[in-house]
Amino acid sequence: MFTFLKNSFKPLSLKEFPIKTPEIIFSLNRLARGVDNIRYDVHLSPDFCKAAIKIITQIIAAHTKSEEILGLDKSANPGKEKDEFKRLCHEVMMDGVNKAKLRRDIQIDYLVQAAIIKFLTKSIRDRYEKLIVHFKNIIQQYESSPHKQEEAGQLKRELSEILEKKKKILRNTGNELFQHLTEVQTKELKEMRESNFGAEAVLPDHIFSNPLFHVEDIADDFFTIEEYDILLGHRLEDTDNYNTLITFIKSLLAEIASKDAAAALRKASAQNPDSAPKTPSPEPDNQNSDAWTMEVSNIDMLFNYFQSWERLQTLKKQKWTKNSLLYLKNYAREQKKLLNFFYRKFRKKGIIERITATYEMQPVYLEYCPPLVPQLVSEFLISPKSRRGIKTRLKRLKPYYEKSFSLRPLRDLVIKLEKVRVRTRKAYLIRFLNGFIRYHRDVQNYNMLKEAMDCINLTTKEDIISLSRANNTLYEFLLPHERESEEKPVISHVIIKADVRGSTDVVHKMKKKGLNPATYFSLNFFDPITEILPDYGAVKVCIEGDAYILSIYEREDTPEDWYSVARACGLAISMLSVIQRYNTKNKKYQLPELELGIGITYRDNAPTIFFDGDNQIMISSAINLADRLSGCSKAVRKKMAGNNEPFNLYVFQTASDEEIAVTSDDLSLRYNVNGIELDATGFKKLSEEIDLKPVEASVQKKKHKFYIGKFPTVTGTYQRLVIRESLIPRIDADTLEITDITDRKYYELCTNTKLCEYIKQGKSI
Structure with missing residues (x-):
């Protein structure tokens, strides 16, 4: 509650309290109505x-x-x-x-x-x-x-x-x-x-x-006392009936807010009379009041100065800074002002007496209920006119309950009520507001869901199901074995190409030492990567020497697997992690280390598949582009030797804009050493698959834009992604020096552990 402490001592306005304004947007208005044109058919x-x-x-x-x-x-x-x-x-x-x-x-x-x-x-x-x-x-x-x-x-x-x-x-x-x-x-x-x-x-x-x-009656006395610790009036003229009370509370909050706004206006006018707007005091902000009353924690935030004062004493003992203690003290004073304001208004309406009676009667009210209801017990305590009638009722019903009802405990409570201190009454008011706002929130949510449920037809009759299904108005939510099991056609696909850097040199070095490069590549690259393919729903397309080409398909009517780009990104990160793990071991035994460059491309259509005997062959333009994305220019790599930034991918443009415009091929130069590049189409698809949050952070004093998201693997575990978005610089073809920045973008999957942790926390490094 007090994590917002500031070095400030000015009086707080309502807007400066850390109150919450939750908003639940729940609607079914875009869905198709069922066969009766009134309700939604659900099976x-x-x-x-x-x-x-x-x-x-x-x-x-x-x-x-x-x-x-x-x-x-x-x-x-x-x-x-x-x-x-x-x-x-x-x-x-x-x-x-x-x-x-x-x-x-x-x-x-x-x-x-x-x-x-x-x-x-x-x-x-x-x-x-x-x-x-x-x-x-x-x-x-x-x-x-x-x-x-x-x-x-x-x-x-x-x-x-x-x-x-x-x-x-x-x-x-x-x-x-x-x-x-x-x-x-x-x-x-x-x-x-x-x-x-x-x-x-x-x-x-x-x-x-x-x-x-x-519950059948959401206003039942026993229910509201047991579940919400409140008792509400039921008659229209009762000042503590639900509708009257919530309107009253909202009006008080709006009144406070309007006073704050008016004070701010007067202050602005006093500081600059010529430029201050000549407008009347603002009208009460009922819309904000509606939002404030949907969050239970706002009550303690606004009114519970008892809690704040206790916290202040604790922090004093812990020797917090003077500024923090002064702020908290000021905060508690402002809470007390708001509570006093509410207390005066509630007392003027006669509600404080009813609230006090509710809490004072709780140890004994069940002795009289039944035959009475809690509301009548409360009436006995606060209304002298009602006592004779209640006494007569108890006497008349006594034979049916085989016990006598002594009124002494209630009369003692009447005397006790008169002696309840103001401080206790204010504490009761906070207690009541906490319970009432929780009740109000639940009433609003209940009405919202009930309205939706009344519009739902839970159909079980085969003729209605068939008719609604034939008209595409049936919403079916079934178990896997209850749905059709045939394999659906492919509607889109992703290509992942992993290109091993310097494989020829690795083979030469190992043969020179009398070692077996075939088993080295199998044990360090192909075999461990094959083991993780099922986690991401990936399949092998082919192995081209030192390159591994994989694909992930999306099929019609299988949205549970429509994470092809996200899973391709996760797979690429896991592939690099595998290589790094084996490199650590290889370094220990003085074996060559592997470097990769990975490219990921997406196409929103099915690839062309044909067979050569038992061998399946894929044709897709995504393969060619993935090859470009996984590549690394020797000249650029030499130029960028000693790069100390936590990135593994840089893309540069040497061709003119006109040359790029007339070809579908990628003419860029790349530095891709243990990097992963995602094409722009793939990034767009990824943003549709999962919720990506943009984050700006400084890395080595340079601002960069990142995107953070998470996705489910096939096994149901979740994996996070951190993606860097950067503009492609134009460089001189001869000197490789940057001449300007284009408006074209490229996307790198970040794998640097420290960088990813900082970005996830929204920090800069």
């Missing part, structure tokens, strides 16, 4: 649905102790069933992520998430109702048998308890099931979504842990 995996119903039944049975009457297998392993549900849930949502990637529309990913939430919440209520029907059927059978009367009576008592605890059973079942769902979302799918759509597109965790999904 979820049948096997996933079966697994979900199975685990829901087990959870409800555990919370109602009804395993035996449901005939559940006692030897079943709950942990195994949970893991199976999570696995299938992950695979179904992965299908949604892949389809969203295929269509380049995040809303498809939102659709599968909303559809699963709808299915699970509906199934929980359905399984509970089926349990009740099952109980009633068994009871009816037992009552018709003269030998089963005692069992019928026992089952009636159990059923009565299950009906009485319905709210709790539904809540506990929902919370437990959605905990598994949240684990899948956060632990297994979050990185995948971030790499495809960016972190800002990932729905926050609290969307799925929202307890409002599991």
Whole structure:
């Protein structure tokens, strides 16, 4: 909370508090409506649905102790069933992520998430109702048998308890099931979504842990007290009903913001009367207020000076700098001012008394509920007019509960309420605001998801599925074995060419020493690289002497593998890592070291494949360009001898712009020693495959532009990429001196460990 400390002592305005303004953009408006032209037709995996119903039944049975009457297998392993549900849930949502990637529309990913939430919440209520029907059927059978009367009576008592605890059973079942769902979302799918759509597109965790999904009445007194530590009014005239209260809080925040803006305007006018704008005080900023009230942590940031003051005392003992302590002290004072402002406004509305009563009554209110509800207990404490009616109600209902209700604890609380200190009341206000803002956030998210779920048709009927599918309006999220298994046609491909530098010299040196160059190249280059090809989905195209040509295909309707350029980049980095690892060993035993130059090119079409007997031969323009990118000019290498920058690739232009314009060949000169060059088309495709973040950093006092991203390998692990973008300089063909800078760009995959770490951290070196 206090990482923002500054050497500043001026009074803080609302804008200077480190408050957060989260924004969740959730919409399905770009998706095609289903056969009824109203809702979105969704077909979820049948096997996933079966697994979900199975685990829901087990959870409800555990919370109602009804395993035996449901005939559940006692030897079943709950942990195994949970893991199976999570696995299938992950695979179904992965299908949604892949389809969203295929269509380049995040809303498809939102659709599968909303559809699963709808299915699970509906199934929980359905399984509970089926349990009740099952109980009633068994009871009816037992009552018709003269030998089963005692069992019928026992089952009636159990059923009565299950009906009485319905709210709790539904809540506990929902919370437990959605905990598994949240684990899948956060632990297994979050990185995948971030790499495809960016972190800002990932729905926050609290969307799925929202307890409002599991209650029938989101304003129920017991629920709001237990889950949010708040009690709200229900009548329109209540000053603490939800709608009135959130509007009131937003208006107070907007009022503070407008005062800040007006003060800034007056200050500007005083400093420069002639140039200051002659405008009235700004209107309240309701839009910002809406955003501020969607983040729970803002409450402590704005008001909790108690916490800040305690922190200040701790830092004093730790002997922090005087400037930091003064700033924190000033910060706490500003928090106190804001809290006092809110406290006065809440007290004027009569809400402080209600809030105080809510927290003071918590040790005893359950003694009167039922027959009362918490709201009536609160009314007894703060409203003398209501006490007689509440007392009469308790007396009238006493015979039904077989106990007396002493009012002494409540009367003692009435006296105690009058003595509660202002400091305690302010602490209660902060406590209430924390709970209320969390409740408000969950209400808004619940309404957002509910609106989406109401627009989803979870179709299971074959005729609707067939009709919707035929009209291209069906969204299917299935498991791999439920989808068609035939191999799809290739739609694009990437070529990776690794060219070994000085291989002729290596062979000569080894033969001169009586060593075997064939086994050397096999063990140090070809064999170890072959081992890692499956991790990136790469296949061999051919081996041309000392060059290795590889390819990665993308196939139609397989978006889960549409990372061809990203995986090619990762493979190239791993190839260099392999070579460097073997070079360390070779150096130890005085064997030659290998150098590579790697080029990566992308084409958005299928290569031409034909066969010479059993040998497959590929024809692609990408091979020729990859050859150029992997090359290294001897003259340029000699010129750049002693290069001490952490880069391995430099590209230069010697040809005229006119010469370059009339050919598709690459006429550039290169320095590529253990470097990796990605062509411009490949970089564009990469930026579509994963979320690339631009970063500017100084390297040896020169500014450079980098891009950072991460991608999943075939095995599901994630690998980071750091890419340097640079303009191609024009050089004199004879002297190789730079004459000017062109507007053409080239892209290097960075492999220098220190450089990559600095760039990932957004630092300069």
